[in-house]
Amino acid sequence: MLIKYYPFILLFNPCVSGGVDLFCVKNGFKYLNDEINLEPHLEEFITQTKWLKQKLDHFNTTDQRDWKMKYFKRLSYWRLNGPIYLFLGGESPVSPRWAETGIMYELAKETNGALYVAEHRYYGESRPLNGTDAEALKYLSARQALADNAYLLKYLKRFSIYKNSKVVVVGGSYSGNLAAWMKLLYPDLIDAAIASSGPVLAKMDFYEYLEKVSDNYEQYGTKKCLGKIEKIFKRYDKLMQSAKGIQLLKEEENICEKCNLSALENQQIFFGVKVGEFMSISQYGTAEQIKDHCKILLNGSIYQHNESGIPPEESTRNNCTCYDFDETIKGYYSKENDWIISWLYQTCTEFGYFQTTSSDEHPFTNNMPLNFYIRMCHKLFGPDFDEERVNRGVAAVNDLYGALSPNVTNVVFSNGDLDPWSTLSILKDLSNNAPAIVIPGSSHCRDLLSNRDNDIVELKEARKAIKNLVKKWIGAEC
Structure with a gap:
């Protein structure tokens, strides 16, 4: 049996498991999904799988082609006028477990929020076009993905029950970028954002x-x-x-x-x-x-x-x-x-x-x-x-989104100080309403998970601070 290696040391690294012919990928978002899937199931699985028709190209009015985007929905804790929480998928298939555990789940439970998890176009089952060549992938970009999520939120806002709901977006790693960029490009739609371990500076x-x-x-x-x-x-x-x-x-x-x-x-x-x-x-x-x-x-x-x-x-x-x-x-x-x-x-x-x-x-x-x-x-x-x-x-990416100086408010940028990706992230406050939280002794996106017994105190305190900021920005403080 041969074990093949491929040169993909980007947001992920190759590894071998147990001598099996396996290409093991540890990119930021794939790793996050694997971690969240390991969390214990404390409640009955009640997250719904949904599909939404999206435009293939949001920026070409003459192109009428469409495709179906996968997302997950959970309303267990939602009460009238409660906020909408949307976890933004990143560079791998997304897990519904983000609606069942982790910091976003806790926020929804504490603020009577609705939980949604969106899959990124061209990842998992959300594939606008088949194929892996440049022609098939030409509609894959952060900007198109942001427009997908904006359309999903606008679609949800059409329902009268969400008329007065605040909107919070959450993401980690590349999807941490997306969370901050959603607030940048759609400030009237997004009320607050958690951008965990997001390398917002393209390099x-x-x-x-x-x-x-x-x-x-x-x-x-x-x-x-x-x-x-x-x-x-x-x-x-x-x-x-x-x-x-x-x-x-x-x-x-x-x-x-x-x-x-x-x-x-x-x-x-x-x-x-x-x-x-x-x-x-x-x-x-x-x-x-x-x-x-x-x-x-x-x-x-x-x-x-x-x-x-x-x-x-x-x-x-x-x-x-x-x-x-x-x-x-x-x-x-x-x-x-x-x-x-x-x-x-x-x-x-x-x-x-x-x-x-x-x-x-x-x-x-x-x-x-x-x-x-x-x-x-x-x-x-x-x-x-x-x-x-x-x-x-x-x-072009740095010019569009502002690199390390995005013009945003009500966004919290969090990073573990061990994480090498933090060197491309925001480590100092942009303003009082765009703070940076650097967590000593912590690594990539750990703050997005729920507290564990072996978590260091600094990590637990960071999660608490992040949740308090979000509650303040959406007017849900205790």
């Missing part, structure tokens, strides 16, 4: 991501941890320079013999996978987990640093598997995971977010350069998707 060469990962391991890891990481990656780099070194690396890492590690792109994919382990722990973990990871690194051999701490031959060969880093981007995809391509399209046309190694302020060597990602755009979507086109898209 092509996102070298700051790995700088933050490095900072986390320096600050929270053991004393010699950063030096050990540097030795590991420099050794990888050196081994890649010779046939003998490549063969040794294949044996140590259980890489398939047929895999051509002499090819530059395959080497870059290898480095992406190895760096992804540190990215994942930094983005989703805790300070304690970073320290534990460092202990494993320091106690192991120079090459032993998979997540379990088990040498590669023990963790994979017992399952008769080997790892293959040959780059075959399009061959992997099926209808079950075409949303991955949708997100890559958005990074290539709007956001960049390419987590490069172009900075010198990290220990991971420079083996994931910008052109690695540009080639990905080119191969997936055609020769027109070059660096210039990515740059144009990034500039």
Whole structure:
């Protein structure tokens, strides 16, 4: 059995689970949905699945094509004049569990609100057009998605029961951007917004991501941890320079013999996978987990640093598997995971977010350069998707939404200070009515979940502060 890796280290990182032929994606919104789905079911499942006809292109009056958008509805706690809460879907299929647990659910329960969860166009079952090429995806953009959500809210507001209802939008990761941008573009429709871990600054060469990962391991890891990481990656780099070194690396890492590690792109994919382990722990973990990871690194051999701490031959060969880093981007995809391509399209046309190694302020060597990602755009979507086109898209997004200075009020921007994505987010108050909450020791979007017993005090206090702000802005203070 071969385990294929693909170079998609954007808002997600590749991983392997249990030696099974599995492409495990940990992007921001997919991870969030997985987390919310793990929350215990405390009540009977009573969320309804609904569909709404949407325009294919909201900005072309001559194009009358339409499609159906999936959303979820729950009115268990709603009372007349209560607010509408809308959770904005992001870059993966959306879960109805956002109407059953988490900070939005708690707000609705405390303020007699109606709960809605919307799926983003081109993700999950909400697909305006079939296909994963550039022509099929041309109507995929944040602006079109924002218009979809605006139309959903206007549709709801047509019902007399919602005539006096305030509207609160909630989102995390990319959908955290959408929450803030909804308030920007539709200020008369939106009364308040929670923008959790939203990287509102589009950036092509996102070298700051790995700088933050490095900072986390320096600050929270053991004393010699950063030096050990540097030795590991420099050794990888050196081994890649010779046939003998490549063969040794294949044996140590259980890489398939047929895999051509002499090819530059395959080497870059290898480095992406190895760096992804540190990215994942930094983005989703805790300070304690970073320290534990460092202990494993320091106690192991120079090459032993998979997540379990088990040498590669023990963790994979017992399952008769080997790892293959040959780059075959399009061959992997099926209808079950075409949303991955949708997100890559958005990074290539709007956001960049390419987590490069172009900075010198990290220990991971420079083996994931910008052109690695540009080639990905080119191969997936055609020769027109070059660096210039990515740059144009990034500039247009920052110009439209205001980058780190959006002109918004009644929006709370929250970030965990461990989260590498926070380096593209708003970390200081824009105004009294657009505050920033930075949560010490917390990671990506953790504030959107409900309190857990092992949550740190700072995280619980942040959730309380966020809820109090929303209640104040919609006039629902106790």
